[in-house]
Amino acid sequence: xxxxxxxxxxxxxxxxxxxxxxxxxxxxxxxxxxxxxxxxxxxxxxxxxxxxxxxxxxxxxxxxxxxxxxxxxxxxxxxxxxxxxxxxxxxxxxxxxxxxxxxxxxxxxxxxxxxxxxxxxxxxxxxxxxxxxxxxxxxxxxxxxxxxxxxxxxxxxxxxxxxxxxxxxxxxxxxxxxxxxxxxxxxxxxxxxxxxxxxxxxxxxxxxxxxxxxxxxxxxxxxxxxxxxxxxxxxxxxxxxxxxxxxxxxxxxxxxxxxxxxxxxxxxxxxxxxxxxxxxxxxxxxxxxxxxxxxxxxxxxxxxxxxxxxxxxxxxxxxxxxxxxxxxxxxxxxxxxxxxxxxxxxxxxxxxxxxxxxxxxxxxxxxxxxxxxxxxxxxxxxxxxxxxxxxxxxxxxxxxxxxxxxxxxxxxxxxxxxxxxxxxxxxxxxxxxxxxxx
Amino acid sequence: xxxxxxxxxxxxxxxxxxxxxxxxxxxxxxxxxxxxxxxxxxxxxxxxxxxxxxxxxxxxxxxxxxxxxxxxxxxxxxxxxxxxxxxxxxxxxxxxxxxxxxxxxxxxxxxxxxxxxxxxxxxxxxxxxxxxxxxxxxxxxxxxxxxxxxxxxxxxxxxxxxxxxxxxxxxxxxxxxxxxxxxxxxxxxxxxxxxxxxxxxxxxxxxxxxxxxxxxxxxxxxxxxxxxxxxxxxxxxxxxxxxxxxxxxxxxxxxxxxxxxxxxxxxxxxxxxxxxxxxxxxxxxxxxxxxxx
Numbered sequence: 001x002x003x004x005x006x007x008x009x010x011x012x013x014x015x016x017x018x019x020x021x022x023x024x025x026x027x028x029x030x031x032x033x034x035x036x037x038x039x040x041x042x043x044x045x046x047x048x049x050x051x052x053x054x055x056x057x058x059x060x061x062x063x064x065x066x067x068x069x070x071x072x073x074x075x076x077x078x079x080x081x082x083x084x085x086x087x088x089x090x091x092x093x094x095x096x097x098x099x100x101x102x103x104x105x106x107x108x109x110x111x112x113x114x115x116x117x118x119x120x121x122x123x124x125x126x127x128x129x130x131x132x133x134x135x136x137x138x139x140x141x142x143x144x145x146x147x148x149x150x151x152x153x154x155x156x157x158x159x160x161x162x163x164x165x166x167x168x169x170x171x172x173x174x175x176x177x178x179x180x181x182x183x184x185x186x187x188x189x190x191x192x193x194x195x196x197x198x199x200x201x202x203x204x205x206x207x208x209x210x211x212x213x214x215x216x217x218x219x220x221x222x223x224x225x226x227x228x229x230x231x232x233x234x235x236x237x238x239x240x241x242x243x244x245x246x247x248x249x250x251x252x253x254x255x256x257x258x259x260x261x262x263x264x265x266x267x268x269x270x271x272x273x274x275x276x277x278x279x280x281x282x283x284x285x286x287x288x289x290x291x292x293x294x295x296x297x298x299x300x301x302x303x304x305x306x307x308x309x310x311x312x313x314x315x316x317x318x319x320x321x322x323x324x325x326x327x328x329x330x331x332x333x334x335x336x337x338x339x340x341x342x343x344x345x346x347x348x349x350x351x352x353x354x355x356x357x358x359x360x361x362x363x364x365x366x367x368x369x370x371x372x373x374x375x376x377x378x379x380x381x382x383x384x385x386x387x388x389x390x391x392x393x394x395x396x397x398x399x400x401x402x403x404x405x406x407x408x409x410x411x412x413x414x415x416x417x418x419x420x421x422x423x424x425x426x427x428x429x430x431x432x433x434x435x436x437x438x
Numbered sequence: 439x440x441x442x443x444x445x446x447x448x449x450x451x452x453x454x455x456x457x458x459x460x461x462x463x464x465x466x467x468x469x470x471x472x473x474x475x476x477x478x479x480x481x482x483x484x485x486x487x488x489x490x491x492x493x494x495x496x497x498x499x500x501x502x503x504x505x506x507x508x509x510x511x512x513x514x515x516x517x518x519x520x521x522x523x524x525x526x527x528x529x530x531x532x533x534x535x536x537x538x539x540x541x542x543x544x545x546x547x548x549x550x551x552x553x554x555x556x557x558x559x560x561x562x563x564x565x566x567x568x569x570x571x572x573x574x575x576x577x578x579x580x581x582x583x584x585x586x587x588x589x590x591x592x593x594x595x596x597x598x599x600x601x602x603x604x605x606x607x608x609x610x611x612x613x614x615x616x617x618x619x620x621x622x623x624x625x626x627x628x629x630x631x632x633x634x635x636x637x638x639x640x641x642x643x644x645x646x647x648x649x650x651x652x653x654x655x656x657x658x659x660x661x662x663x664x665x666x667x668x669x670x671x672x673x674x675x676x677x678x679x680x681x682x683x684x685x686x687x688x689x690x691x692x693x694x695x696x697x698x699x700x701x702x703x704x705x706x707x708x709x710x711x712x713x714x715x716x717x718x719x720x721x722x723x724x725x726x727x728x729x730x731x
Contacts, residue, residue, distance in 0.1 A: 100482065263570055394697070398677075398696070405679035408589050409591065
C-alpha cells in the first residue's frame with residue numbers, strides 16, 4: 001500500500017517538475033569552454049555584454065575543464081542527446097569535429113541560414129584557413145588563436161653577452177653559453193614538444209608533416225615527417241639533452257614555470273603564455289620569432305596557429321541558431337576583437353581589429369605581442385603551412401611524444417623514433433579513416 | 439535448523455531487495471553489457487557511423503605487442519604496490535600496537551593519508567619530486583642522482599608505485615591494527631614462556647594468525663592498484679614517459695576518451711573484466727582451502 005502512495009507522490013512531483021520549465025521566455029544558448037583565470041573572465045564578460053545588448057537570447061558560459069575534457073564532455077553530451085549549442089574545441093580536435101557531419105553545423109552555413117551578414121574575407125586567412133574547407137568555407141569560428149614564439153629572458157642573455165638568436169644554430173650556441181654560465185639545468189627548452197618540434201618546425205621550413213596538404217585535402221593522408229630536417233633537429237635535441245643544454249619539459253605546458261622562474265632563459269611555447277609571463281616574470285623579456293635552419297631554402301615560411309575555435313553543434317532549433325549567429329557577429333565586432341586581443345593576449349581574428357590595434361600603437365610598447373601575427377603572415381601559406389587536419393590528433397601527439405621521449409632518453413635513435421612515430425601514427429590515421437563519416 | 443522467513447506477504451521480500459537489485463542492474467550489468475556490445479563495433483567518436491566488425495577489435499588488440507607489455511606492466515605495478523604497502527603497513531602496525539605514550543596520536547596520523555584523494559596524492563608527490571619544481575629532487579641531485587622522471591621511465595614507474603603505495607599504507611595499517619588486536623594475548627604469552635624471542639613469536643604466532651587479514655588486504659590492494667591508481671597516474675605522468683607508466687585502465691581511458699577509439703577501448707574493458715573475474719575466482723578458491731577466516 002505504502003508503495004502505491006509513494007508512486008502517486010512521485011508522479012505528482014514529476015508533473016510539477018515538468019510544468020515548471022516552459023516558463024522561460026528567452027532562448028538559452030549553452031557555451032562550453034575550457035578557459036581559466038583571466039581568460040575565463042574574458043569569456044564571462046563577453047557573455048554578459050551580449051546578454052545585456054539584447055533580450056531575446058541568453059548565452060550561458062560553462063567551464064568544462066581542460067581542452068580534451070571539454071571536447072569529451074561535448075561528445076558525451078551529444079551521444080546522450082543534449083549537446084551544448086557552442087563548444088570550444090582546441091585546434092587539434094578540428095579533424096574529429098569536421099568528420100562529424102550532422103553533429104556540427106558549419107559556421108558559414110549557420111550564418112547564411114540565419115541571414116547574418118558574414119564575409120569570410122574580413123577575417124585573417126592565416127587563422128581562419130585552419131578551420132575552413134579547401135574551398136574557403138569556414139567550418140568553425142576561431143576564438144582564441146596563438147602561435148609558437150620563442151620567449152627570451154633578456155637579462156640572462158645580456159649576462160652572457162648574447163644577442164637574441166635568429167637561427168637554430170645560434171640558439172644552440174647561446175644555450176651552450178647559458179648552460180655553462182649559471183644555467184646548468186637548462187640552456188633552452190620548450191612546451192608542447194610535438195607542436196613545436198614537429199608541427200611548427202615543418203610548417204616554418206615549408207616541408208610536409210603529412211601528405212594531402214597535411215590532411216586538409218582528405219582523410220587518406222599519410223605522415224611524412226621522418227625526413228632529413230626533422231631528423232636532424234631531433235638528433236640535435238638528443239645530443240643537447242645529455243648535458244641539459246636542452247632539457248625536456250614535458251608533453252604539455254606544465255614546464256612553462258621554468259621560464260618565469262628564470263631557470264630556462266630561452267623557452268619556445270605558445271604566444272598565449274604572455275599573461276603568465278607578464279604576471280610572474282621578474283626580468284626583462286620578449287617573444288622572438290621561432291628560429292629556423294638557414295640552410296633550408298626559403299625558410300622561414302609561415303607558422304601555423306594553435307588555440308581553439310567555437311563549433312556550433314547540430315540538431316538545434318532555427319531560433320537557437322539565429323541567436324548563435326547573432327552572438328558570432330557580436331564577437332566579430334572590431335572593438336570587441338581588440339578588447340579580446342588586449343585582455344587575453346590571443347590574436348585578433350579580423351583584419352580590421354589587427355589594423356586598429358596597430359593604429360592605436362598597441363605594439364609600440366609591447367612588440368612581442370605582434371610577433372605571432374608577423375610569423376603567421378610572414379609568407380603566403382603553402383600546402384605545408386596552411387594548417388593540419390589529422391584525425392585522432394590528440395592521441396597522435398601522445399604517440400609522437402612517447403617516441404621523442406624514448407629518443408631523448410637514449411633508448412632509440414632520432415631516426416628510429418621518427419620512423420616509429422610515423423608508422424604508429426599512420427595506423428591510427430587509417431583507423432580514423434575507417435570510422436569517419438563519408 | 440534454519441529459521442523460516444518471517445515475511446507475511448510473498449512480495450515484500452522482493453520489494454525490499456528491489457532497490458539493491460535495480461542499482462546492480464543499472465550501474466553494473468547494463469554498462470557491462472554495453473561494453474560487450476561496443477567491443478564488437480567500429481564507431482566514430484560521435485556515434486554517427488557504426489559498423490559491426492565481429493572480433494576485429496580483439497584481434498587488433500591481441501596482435502599488438504604493446505598491449506602485452508601493458509598487461510605485464512600492470513601486473514608488475516600491482517605486485518610492487520601491494521608488496522610495498524603491505525610490508526610497510528605491517529611494520530608500522532606492529533610498532534604502533536605496542537603500548538606507548540601518545541600511541542593514539544601516531545595511529546591517527548598514520549591513518550590520515552587514506553582521506554587524500556588519488557589525484558591529490560599525485561599532485562603532492564609531483565610537487566616533491568618534479569625534476570625542476572620538486573623539493574626532494576634538489577636533494578637527490580645534490581646526492582649525485584640523475585633524477586628526471588620526465589624522461590627516465592624507471593624513475594617515473596618508481597614514482598607512481600611510491601605514491602600509490604603510500605596512499606594505501608593507511609588503509610592496510612588500519613586493518614593490520616585491528617587484526618593484531620584480535621590475536622589473543624594468551625597465545626603470545628604461552629610462546630614467550632616457551633622461550634620464543636619476539637622475532638620468532640612474530641613469525642610463528644602473529645603472522646599466521648594475521649593471514650586472513652593479509653589475504654583480504656592482498657586482494658583489496660591488487661584491485662586498488664589495478665583500478666584506483668588512475669588518478670595518480672593521470673596527475674603524475676599521464677602514462678609517460680614513453681609508455682612506462684601506462685596501466686591497463688589508463689590505456690582504456692586513453693584510447694577511448696582521448697583517442698575516441700571506443701571499440702578498442704570497450705574490448706580492453708571486457709578483457710579487463712574477464713581478468714578480474716578469473717583473478718577473484720582463483721583467489722577465493724585458494725582462500726577457502728588455505729586461509730581460515
